[in-house]
Amino acid sequence: MLIAATFKLAAQKSIDAAIAEVLPATLKKHREFVSLPNIASDKEGIMKNYEWVKKELELQKFTVKMLESSTLPLMLAERTVSKKAKTILFYLHIDGQPVNAANWDQPDPFVPVLKQQDREGNWSAIDWKNLDGAIDPNWRIFGRAAADDKAPIMMMLTAVELLDKAKTKLGVNVKIILDPQEEAGSEAFLSTLDQYKADYAADYMIIMDGPAHPTNEPTLTFGCRGNATCSITTYGAKLPQHSGHYGNYVPNPIFTLSHLLASMKDENGKVLVDGYYDGIEMTPAVKALLSQVPDDNDDIRKGLVIHDAEKVGNNYQEALQYPSLNVRHIDTSWKGPGLKTIIPEEVTAYIDVRLVAETDGGEQLAKIKTHIEKQGFLVLDRAPTDEERLNNQKIATFKANGFVNAFRTGMEAPIGQKLRTAIAKEFGEPPVSIRTMGGTVPIIPAINTLGIPAIIVPMVNMDNNQHNPNENIRIGNISQGIKMCMTILTMELN
Numbered sequence: 001m002l003i004a005a006t007f008k009l010a011a012q013k014s015i016d017a018a019i020a021e022v023l024p025a026t027l028k029k030h031r032e033f034v035s036l037p038n039i040a041s042d043k044e045g046i047m048k049n050y051e052w053v054k055k056e057l058e059l060q061k062f063t064v065k066m067l068e069s070s071t072l073p074l075m076l077a078e079r080t081v082s083k084k085a086k087t088i089l090f091y092l093h094i095d096g097q098p099v100n101a102a103n104w105d106q107p108d109p110f111v112p113v114l115k116q117q118d119r120e121g122n123w124s125a126i127d128w129k130n131l132d133g134a135i136d137p138n139w140r141i142f143g144r145a146a147a148d149d150k151a152p153i154m155m156m157l158t159a160v161e162l163l164d165k166a167k168t169k170l171g172v173n174v175k176i177i178l179d180p181q182e183e184a185g186s187e188a189f190l191s192t193l194d195q196y197k198a199d200y201a202a203d204y205m206i207i208m209d210g211p212a213h214p215t216n217e218p219t220l221t222f223g224c225r226g227n228a229t230c231s232i233t234t235y236g237a238k239l240p241q242h243s244g245h246y247g248n249y250v251p252n253p254i255f256t257l258s259h260l261l262a263s264m265k266d267e268n269g270k271v272l273v274d275g276y277y278d279g280i281e282m283t284p285a286v287k288a289l290l291s292q293v294p295d296d297n298d299d300i301r302k303g304l305v306i307h308d309a310e311k312v313g314n315n316y317q318e319a320l321q322y323p324s325l326n327v328r329h330i331d332t333s334w335k336g337p338g339l340k341t342i343i344p345e346e347v348t349a350y351i352d353v354r355l356v357a358e359t360d361g362g363e364q365l366a367k368i369k370t371h372i373e374k375q376g377f378l379v380l381d382r383a384p385t386d387e388e389r390l391n392n393q394k395i396a397t398f399k400a401n402g403f404v405n406a407f408r409t410g411m412e413a414p415i416g417q418k419l420r421t422a423i424a425k426e427f428g429e430p431p432v433s434i435r436t437m438g439g440t441v442p443i444i445p446a447i448n449t450l451g452i453p454a455i456i457v458p459m460v461n462m463d464n465n466q467h468n469p470n471e472n473i474r475i476g477n478i479s480q481g482i483k484m485c486m487t488i489l490t491m492e493l494n
Helices: 015-034 042-057 128-132 150-165 253-262 283-293 297-304 359-375 386-391 413-427 443-452 476-489
Strands: 063-067 074-079 087-093 113-117 124-126 140-142 171-180 204-207 219-221 224-233 326-332 346-355 376-378 395-404 432-434 454-456 472-474
Touching: 015 128, 015 140, 015 150, 015 476, 042 063, 042 074, 042 150, 042 171, 087 150, 087 253, 113 128, 150 476, 171 395, 219 454, 224 253, 224 359, 253 326, 253 346, 253 454, 326 476, 346 359, 346 395, 359 376, 359 395, 413 454, 413 476
Parallel strands: 087 171, 087 204, 204 454, 219 432, 376 395
Antiparallel strands: 063 074, 074 171, 113 124, 113 140, 140 472, 224 346, 224 395, 326 346
């Protein structure tokens, strides 16, 4: 349903005008909300955030209840339109990343600051009273969780408020889950999947987290990569040795490991492990979908300050469709300060594998292990014995850790088509549709367990400093996000 056709404000104001009218009040509430510390490890703080949101949700006619988990309770809010209407489960999180106030450009990350940017790109604080006048959409609010994830919560609350004022009926039944530990791995939410599966039952799931495309255009993300990790350790002498006494005699395990790692990828970045890309088809249809994302690959390269990108895909979006193999850290035996002229006794590489929908984490790790064996290594899951060291030239300890598989909803799925159509009508152009984003959200197991078609609707600005000091939300993104929520809430999905 097109909102403009049903939005019955007394003076027939446009949606944008209606949003602009309530924006000062929304921003003041957002300021109040961000002022509540919300670190997942602080139960008292999380409960105060819950109390604040519960009051706001109940004002919008939601039924709110708390669900017990293995750690912190979760909040589930529901508003039913009719038994015949489709139900969308909206996922948001109420916690924020830990802070080190010394690294912020303001005294307290939980005392939000309104700022404007000068021509040189510098940010300076301005008085909150400026919200009573003309509001610049490029002003920003700085504070922990200002964007991640309190801004989307405020967008949703304001959208429902506006629709109610206009006496516009919601097109869907709404369930909202507020996760208290997303930034710490979502243990609370994931522990409740079996016990509260009926409470979470829905036709579709929308995850309101993460940043929109750098263009700040309305964005839909249909999946994200999973993650698997492992470590590989190679060995030299049993103890560190003096490089003068034993250089040219004792093998250095760093070189052994370097040769092994080099055998896994070619100079263009393509993984050489047998079967690593099995099941992935970059068809003309898929390429056409990916090409519609308005990336400027040259700008991406320049922003990263790299001469050239790897050649796994022809561009950034294509690269995300393949599993990666990344060495994230290498650790030798020496842990003290300074450099020592020693030949280390062992070296460990820590590897992460970003997974796509076609790949299973356990299978990818098994392929890496098989590759190591094919390079002539005795592969163990423990440190070698003295006898094994004496009888085998190349030994590696391979330890596979846990993994989270990827998820991806088909871009032509009914919910995707409905969202694209509704957003295109309301915003005048189709949203940026991203097949797979590069990162991994911790609730992927919930998506896969609940079996609900899921789409990520990211609404905050890309440069929000998520998880970092000086986190911020652009005010223009709040306005746009409110409009996005109104569009979603008034869709007819039957």
